[in-house]
Amino acid sequence: MKAEDEKYCVECGQAIHVKAEVCPFCGVRQPIFYANQPFQQQNRSLQDDRWLPALLFCVFLGSFGAHRFYLGQIGTAVIQLVTLGGCGIWWLIDLIMIVVGKYKDADGQYIKSPINNN
Template identity: 50%
Template sequence: MKSINEKYCSECGAVINAKAEICPRCGVRQPGVFNQQANEDKNRWLTAVLLCWFLGFLGVHRFYTGNTAIGIVQLLTLGGCGIWVIVDLILLVSGNYKDGEGNIIKNG
């Protein structure tokens, strides 16, 4: 009988942890766990790109990604007269942009 923190393996039917990506019994990757994280990352990247493109001169993308101090500076300088906006957009598109925690924001 499974509890709240458990689920059934999609392949062998064994009771496994609800957060498990791979069944320890049969070794099959469970659907949904990995794909959900990839979709969230892609949505986060797309949101950051759109914020940078349309509101980059106000530093809104910096606030969104957790870089509050740089966001305030960009807000006060109108995006470094547009220079920081272009640099940030290039970093986002190339997959080299880091959020406030040091994690890279990239497309998928």
């Protein structure tokens, strides 16, 4: 049961301090809650706005890691650039994960389609 100065982690569900920016259990960055805007609506608009550009970057420039640069994953983007998308395998896996909505950005937020936003 959570206390007054605790909140639940958005990824693992553990009770953490209300001011924690990163969950000490799973390491996922916690979203900022605004008083007048519920988290679900704020989170959804971010995901909806980034899904199509991420998909297009992956389809057309995925072997160069463009989608990873776009989503803030600079380190793995450079590796993907050097290996040309892991000889196409890494690129294909990223493409499938973006399409099904299981791809995460650098902050740990899922990039989901606005059509299939479950």
